[in-house]
Structure formats: C-alpha cells, structure tokens
Amino acid sequence: xANFFSDNKDLQFHLNHPLMKRIVxxxxxxxxxxxxxxxxxxxxxxxxxxxxxxxxICGEICGDVIAPNAEGVDHEGPKVVDDHVVYAPxxxxxxxxxxKAGLFGLTLPRKYEGLNFPLPLFVMAxxxxxxxxxxxxxxxxxxxxxxxxNEFASEEIxxxxxxxxxxxxxxxxxxxxxxxxxxxxxxxxxxxWDEEKQTWLLNGVKRxxxxxxxxxxxxxxxSEEGTADARGLSMFVYDRASMAVKVRRIENKLGIKxxxxxxxxxxxxxxxxxxxxxxxxxxxxxxxxNAARLGIGAQSTGLSEAAYxxxxxxxxxxxxxxxxxxxFPAVFEMLSNMKAxxxxxRAMLYETTRFVSIYKELTHISKERKLTxxxxxxxxxYTRLADAFTPLLKLMSSEYCNQLAYDAIxxxxxxxxxxxxxxxxxxxxxxxxxxxxxxxxxxxxxxxxHVTTGTYLAKIKEYEALAHAPELDNTYKKLVAMREQYEQAxxxxxxxxxxxxxxxxxxxxxxxxxxIILSHLLLQQASICEEYRNSAEIYTRYGxxxxxxxxxxxxCSCTEDIGLFKAxxxxx
Numbered sequence: 001x002a003n004f005f006s007d008n009k010d011l012q013f014h015l016n017h018p019l020m021k022r023i024v025x026x027x028x029x030x031x032x033x034x035x036x037x038x039x040x041x042x043x044x045x046x047x048x049x050x051x052x053x054x055x056x057i058c059g060e061i062c063g064d065v066i067a068p069n070a071e072g073v074d075h076e077g078p079k080v081v082d083d084h085v086v087y088a089p090x091x092x093x094x095x096x097x098x099x100k101a102g103l104f105g106l107t108l109p110r111k112y113e114g115l116n117f118p119l120p121l122f123v124m125a126x127x128x129x130x131x132x133x134x135x136x137x138x139x140x141x142x143x144x145x146x147x148x149x150n151e152f153a154s155e156e157i158x159x160x161x162x163x164x165x166x167x168x169x170x171x172x173x174x175x176x177x178x179x180x181x182x183x184x185x186x187x188x189x190x191x192x193w194d195e196e197k198q199t200w201l202l203n204g205v206k207r208x209x210x211x212x213x214x215x216x217x218x219x220x221x222x223s224e225e226g227t228a229d230a231r232g233l234s235m236f237v238y239d240r241a242s243m244a245v246k247v248r249r250i251e252n253k254l255g256i257k258x259x260x261x262x263x264x265x266x267x268x269x270x271x272x273x274x275x276x277x278x279x280x281x282x283x284x285x286x287x288x289x290n291a292a293r294l295g296i297g298a299q300s301t302g303l304s305e306a307a308y309x310x311x312x313x314x315x316x317x318x319x320x321x322x323x324x325x326x327x328f329p330a331v332f333e334m335l336s337n338m339k340a341x342x343x344x345x346r347a348m349l350y351e352t353t354r355f356v357s358i359y360k361e362l363t364h365i366s367k368e369r370k371l372t373x374x375x376x377x378x379x380x381x382y383t384r385l386a387d388a389f390t391p392l393l394k395l396m397s398s399e400y401c402n403q404l405a406y407d408a409i410x411x412x413x414x415x416x417x418x419x420x421x422x423x424x425x426x427x428x429x430x431x432x433x434x435x436x437x438x439x440x441x442x443x444x445x446x447x448x449x450h451v452t453t454g455t456y457l458a459k460i461k462e463y464e465a466l467a468h469a470p471e472l473d474n475t476y477k478k479l480v481a482m483r484e485q486y487e488q489a490x491x492x493x494x495x496x497x498x499x500x501x502x503x504x505x506x507x508x509x510x511x512x513x514x515x516i517i518l519s520h521l522l523l524q525q526a527s528i529c530e531e532y533r534n535s536a537e538i539y540t541r542y543g544x545x546x547x548x549x550x551x552x553x554x555x556c557s558c559t560e561d562i563g564l565f566k567a568x569x570x571x572x
Contacts, residue, residue, distance in 0.1 A: 002067065004128040005059025008305070010343060011124055013529065014350040015051065020120070023354065024048070026361035027118040037110045051121050057101050058125045063099045064131035073133065074425050083246035085213035085260045094136050105166025108146060112162035119357040120350060123298045125423025127349070134429040135258035137299050139211050144291040145218050149237065151364070152275040152284055157166060157237060161216050172214035173288055174206045174238070174264065182442055184220065185230045189266060191221035200236060202269040208516040210261025213247050217241050218288065220280050235280035236271035241446050244269035255428030257502040257518060257560035266357035290386070292354060292437045293394040297349045300433045302399035303426060304342045309410035310423045310430060331411060338404050338419055340522075341541040343532065347521035352389040354454035359383040388455045391438075396514045398434035405430035441507075452494055456513035457487065463466040463520035469527040475540050479519055482544055485551040486512045492554055515543030
C-alpha cells in the first residue's frame with residue numbers, strides 16, 4: 001500500500017509553515033461556517049487536522065489507484081467516439097476514486113458543496129497526482145477553472161456550475177486557436193448575441209485544448225465586431241450538455257497521453273458571459289493563466305519527485321563491477337544534485353502558493369466588506385510578490401523537471417530508454433512543462449520587469465535579514481556574495497538604457513535572481529530542520545556557479561555583441 005503523502009516528509013514540512021495560520025484564518029473568515037456545516041473546522045488546529053486526514057486520503061489514492069493505472073492509460077489513451085472524448089478506463093477509475101473520496105471542489109466554498117480548503121492544499125494534491133500520473137493531473141488540476149468562476153462570475157453562474165465541479169465534473173479552458181498560440185490577442189472564435197434565443201452563440205475552432213471535452217469550459221472569444229486585439233475579447237462559460245461542440249480530433253502527443261488534447265469545432269454553441277465584456281484576456285485569462293502556471297509548478301515538482309525516486313531506487317538496485325552504482329561518485333553526485341533541485345523547486349512552489357493564497361483571499365474578502373488599511377497593504381504586497389514569483393516558479397520548476405527526468409534516464413542507462421521502466425514515460429511527460437501555459441521564454445518576459453524594478457532584489461534582501469542557523473554561516477556568506485554579483489550585473493545591463501540589451505540578457509538576470517531566491521528558501525528550511533542542510537549547501541554551490549557564470553558573461557558583453565547573434569536572422 002503506497003501513500004504519496006505519508007511517504008513524503010517535504011509535504012508535511014510545508015503544510016506546517018507558519019504562514020498557514022494566516023492563510024487558514026482568511027479562508028475560514030474567522031471560522032464563520034462552524035455553525036452551518038458539520039464538517040467546517042472550529043479553529044486552526046481542527047482545520048489542520050482535517051487537512052492532514054484529507055491529504056492522507058489523497059496520497060493513498062495516488063499511490064494505490066492513479067500510479068498503478070498510469071502505464072495502462074499512457075498505452076491506451078483517450079479516444080474520439082461520435083465526436084466526443086472517451087477516457088481510457090484507468091482515467092475513468094481515477095476520477096471515480098477521487099470523486100467517491102469527496103476530493104473534487106477542494107477549494108470551493110461550502111455553499112457550493114466544496115471543502116473550502118486553502119490553495120496550498122489544492123497545490124499539494126496536484127503535486128501528488130502529478131507524481132502518480134502527470135497526464136491525469138491535467139484533468140484533475142483544471143478544477144482551477146472553477147476558481148476563476150468563483151472569483152469573477154455572477155452568483156447565478158456560480159450556483160449553476162460550481163456544485164457540479166464539487167460532484168466530480170471536469171473542466172477545460174478553451175484559449176488557443178490554430179493561428180493564436182502564445183499570442184492570445186489573435187483569438188478569432190466569434191461570439192454573438194442571439195436576440196431570439198437570448199443567449200450568446202460561439203462559432204469557430206479551438207486547438208491544443210487540454211481536456212477539451214470537459215463538462216464545463218471557459219472559452220475566450222471575440223465578442224466585439226471589428227476588433228483585432230485584446231479589447232475585443234470576452235470570457236464565456238460553455239456547458240457540454242448542449243452538445244454544440246464537436247471534438248474533431250485528439251492530438252497525438254509525445255507525452256501526457258492520458259490527457260486528451262483536443263481540436264474543437266464550435267457551431268452555434270450557447271454560452272454565458274463571465275464578468276464584463278471586453279475583459280476576457282485583459283483580466284480573466286490573466287488570472288486563469290497565473291493559476292495554471294501555479295499548477296504547472298505543482299506538476300513539474302510532482303514529476304521531479306517521481307524521476308528522483310525512480311533513479312534513486314534503480315541506483316541502489318543496479319550493480320556494476322561488483323557494487324551498486326550509487327557508490328560511484330558520478331552517480332551519487334548526480335542524485336544529490338537532483339534532490340537539491342527537487343527540494344528547491346518544492347520550496348519555491350509553496351512559497352509562491354502562500355503568496356497567491358493570501359492575496360486571493362483578501363481579494364474575495366474585499367468584495368464582502370471593506371478592508372482595513374492594514375489588509376489593503378497586505379493584499380497589495382502579496383499581489384506584487386505573487387506576480388513576481390509565479391513566472392519564476394514556472395520557469396525554474398519546469399526546467400528542473402526536464403533536467404531531473406533527463407538525469408534519471410542517464411542513471412538508468414539503456415534500461416531507461418526502454419518501456420520496461422516508468423522513467424521513459426516520466427521523461428516524455430516532463431517535456432511539455434516548459435512549453436505550455438507560456439514557454440520558458442515567455443516566463444522570462446513576464447519576470448524581467450521584477451528584475452528592473454527591484455522586486456526580486458528587495459525580497460532577496462528580506463531573506464538576508466532573516467535569522468539562520470550559525471552552522472550555515474558560510475552558505476549565507478555565499479548568498480550575500482551572489483546577491484552583490486546580481487546587483488552589479490543588473491546595474492550594468494539596465495544602465496545602458498538599451499531595451500534590446502535588457503531583452504538579450506533578460507533570461508540570465510531572471511535566472512540569477514531565481515538561483516539566489518531558491519538558495520535562500522533552502523537555507524531557511526535547513527535552519528529549521530537539519531534534514532535540509534545537505535540540499536541547502538549543494539544547491540547554493542550549484543547556484544553560486546550559475547550566478548558567477550551569468551555575471552561573467554554579462555560583464556564581458558557589450559551592446560555591439562548582439563549583432564553576432566542577430567546574424568542568424570539572415571539565414572533562411
């Protein structure tokens with residue numbers, strides 16, 4: 001019997017973070033539901049006890065149901081039957097098991113039949129599900145579409161759809177089109193108001209839609225005739241029960257094969273407007289995408305956990321030259337680096353989640369009552385941090401996810417290339433993480449302003465001001481030196497006043513900030529729990545080398561050098 005919660009001390013460490021008390025207080029509104037629902041907590045301790053029990057149930061399902069089904073789902077995949085998706089049998093079993101356990105609607109308010117759990121618990125569940133089967137996490141994780149409805153939709157729409165999610169119905173976000181990938185301003189699926197039917201009707205094609213035949217879909221569509229940019233786009237909710245959308249095909253992908261990635265044809269599909277017209281991309285999709293990027297952070301971390309565990313197990317079992325290969329320096333060094341990157345990714349994941357959780361709850365509260373000046377300041381600060389950390393999380397965790405899967409294959413050697421072991425599936429599943437919901441390059445675009453405006457630097461200095469264990473003084477001094485290198489590099493680039501130079505070095509500067517922040521997070525964990533000391537020191541040494549290399553590259557670079565790289569533009 002496997003349990004992906006009880007076997008992972010890291011998850012339990014992050015569940016006990018000091019900020020959880022504030023997060024729970026905000027989520028529970030001072031435990032106002034304790035007299036209305038028999039499953040509502042009466043205080044913080046009661047809430048935490050409930051979270052642990054539910055995470056234990058989720059961990060058990062992940063270990064005993066979802067993980068054993070993963071290989072079969074990967075092999076069989078979903079199919080299109082009569083213009084609609086039929087899941088692989090294992091996927092259907094996964095949904096049934098989680099639904100029977102009451103794990104859908106994890107974060108939704110109790111009045112919509114949800115559990116009203118704070119965001120870190122949903123992210124934790126996502127991580128465990130991804131460790132079991134990353135493809136299935138795409139289906140399960142799309143519950144965050146319901147959170148978008150909860151935040152922006154009318155009460156009528158929320159009352160109609162949110163209880164259905166809590167009862168196990170699945171969601172989708174229909175954004176991408178054949179001619180609109182990362183550039184969502186180019187979306188052309190048309191929405192028009194039908195006076196006779198008194199409804200919006202959607203017509204057009206969507207492509208690369210994860211779980212595209214889900215029960216409830218959020219659809220980005222052009223509601224304003226004569227427009228060609230973001231100002232003409234609105235958000236709609238479509239109910240599959242109307243049967244007005246056909247699945248033209250399921251994309252044949254490299255990995256995450258259990259997740260149906262669909263091409264959809266909308267033909268006079270009735271839909272309801274979410275929020276205000278013309279705010280679809282500007283406001284609602286941005287919120288949805290940030291939630292999705294948090295989900296990819298969880299998925300990446302779960303995949304990293306799976307890759308590390310598979311590699312560690314194999315390294316102990318595989319013998320060469322009369323001894324297990326884990327005894328060879330080339331192998332134990334690689335595994336130690338893998339563990340450090342995994343724990344750094346997880347530290348970043350839950351730090352970001354805590355920031356997002358606090359600002360989201362304060363936003364909800366601001367619609368219920370007037371916030372105090374202190375609460376307004378708190379919301380503003382955590383909104384800024386969430387905005388800065390979300391793209392950094394997506395960038396770093398997805399890149400490390402790919403690195404760990406790659407290194408795990410290397411430890412397996414030829415065996416890792418075969419389908420005899422799950423690591424080849426994990427490797428294929430990992431590859432998408434730094435592509436969808438915004439490529440790594442786009443995360444840099446989102447993050448660079450927090451380099452130039454000093455958000456990352458200010459937070460790094462806050463981390464520096466925190467107490468740390470005396471035995472970690474040398475590690476701390478390295479971090480101070482790394483920060484100084486970062487400051488000098490940023491100053492050199494930004495002082496040029498040349499936007500092209502800033503863009504050229506953007507990834508180097510963003511990753512420098514990332515390495516320093518991740519090192520600080522592990523330093524803090526190591527100061528609390530000695531078990532993290534090795535990873536803190538190992539990751540800081542790794543980060544030190546990366547920061548130094550980037551600083552040297554920037555220091556030796558000049559604006560004219562960019563021409564060397566632009567020459568490739570002429571080669572076609």
